[in-house]
Amino acid sequence: MTPEQLYTALVDVLEALVADGAITLPDGVPTEVTVERPRQKGHGDYATNVALQLAKGAGLPPRDLATLVAQRLEAVGGIEAVEVAGPGFLNITVEAGAQGQVAADIVATGAAYGVTDTLHGERINIEFISANPTGPLHLGHTRWAVVGDAIARVLEAAGADVTREFYINDRGTQMDLFGASVEAAALGQPIPADGYQGAYIHDLAARVVDADPGITALPEGERHVAFREAAYAAQLAEQREQLALFQTHFDVWFSERTLHGSEDDTQSGVAAQLEKLRDQGHLFDEDGALWMRTTDFGDDKDRVLIRSNGHLTYFASDTAYYVNKRQRGFDRCIYLLGADHHGYVGRLKAMAACAGDDPESHIEVLIGQLVKILKDGEELRLSKRAGTMVTLDELVELIGVDPLRYTLARYPADSPLTLDVAEMTKQSADNPVFYVQYAHARISSILRNAVALGLEPAKGEDFDPGLLTHEKEGVLLRALAEFPRVVASAAELREPHRVARYLEDTAGIYHRFYDNCRVLPMGDEEPSDLHRARLLLVAATRTVLANGLALLGVSAPERM
């Protein structure tokens, strides 16, 4: 009996009570009935607060309503006992047999266990990182890489059609400055004052010249462009390598340049695209500039799209890019932005509204807090400009892909994070990722040993779910049954850290089960149905741990 089945049974009971005239529900049977695992022992296997929520509408004292529901619920197959507690909670105890069946279902479903259809049919574009191609990816980007990727995976598990997109700001002043910086480095000249200063600039310069020794001899105008383009290509390639190393995949690398028709701003595709928005009635010309009246939709000021000097603003590109995404058929455009960009949210939403869309459904901006990194008690500055930074590669080398991904995935993106370099580097046994992975490795070991013994998990008619009656088995079964709901809510709320927390919880429950319940026969003990049933439970646990880790992009090792 899964929480979903229990939920269905509960709704059926409520509807039957209404049909019989035993109760009246002015607002009908609620669609969101909560069935949850009680925190407290002694509160049954599952608990629900429906009676408390419906009491007022039904005009009954909560405990009276609870009693009515309890009587009928108790008669449902698979439910052993229902008890009214406290102000009107229903504490439900499930029959061991009904509960144990989950293990067989999980093993049969395999890698698809946890997949639901709650977001079926939604076409979602999720854009994250979108770093300028003017330097290596660093710690700041690392968090978005992990969180964005994990959100995408979780959304897919919930049935959505997801496209992961990386927007390349390969156009404009910063690119020119970047090119000029590399060029200066190559020519042995001082880097421009507001240029890029890091050591990596000199590395890039050396690489560019190595690949094309004649580049320094080009006429100045050509040389500027050649350096910019070569440095851009090299830097973008490096970012892609960094992300590949970090197990983060993008479906679309979207170049800002492709939005523009030509170098001439006012004749560009963006300008043409923007003109289409004029029909919506929110564009106006003033002081020689083209504006979007975002204040029509709650923004605190109107925004310039084309400056009076004819140059496009970044916001113009952002607008055209959004329209482009919508034209590509995405129902929902998710943006992952750092807290330092949260001022954009209002204008992005207003922009979507100005484009004739619903800012509540078509555009969604997730704000993530920045990661701080301490070394020897001091915060490292992560500015590319300053040239001091911890790159993604360095972090991966220092900490490892799995611990790094997991550490960043286990916190909500909107909570500020302070990580200490010493803490992170010394993390070996202390890291929660190992706790979860270890549970998986331990299970894998048992399954290997079982094979050596010629013992197979119970299946089909041979599996008697009623054998799994130990308290630790019950707790584990209920935890495993919870997984699809956890994934679905992680997707709905865009909070993949719930998966990580769930895995830690479940791994702990497994470790305690392991401590109390012997799985394999000891010595020359004859293998029994209980051994085989437990083997199935263990296999189901491994499936859940492996599926959960996969959603976070973390490996599930067979041995540790």
Add this chain to the structure above:
RNA sequence: GCCCUCGUAGCUCAGCUGGAUAGAGCGCCGGACUUCUAAUCCGAUGGUCGCAGGUUCGAGUCCUGCCGGGGGCGCCA
């Protein structure tokens, strides 16, 4: 000044979108391996959930105000 965000154990943080006696890890103290991986488990310690009001059967969670940390407010990118 206006807006956003955060404030929970000594430290780092959860808290299932309002539920029952607020949790975990680390740290500290004490236990458990001749049988499936001790990267584990068991016990102990630890809290005016920033402060004050409000909403209701019930608030760490929602509303208002205040205090404190971080961030954002350009015809910049």
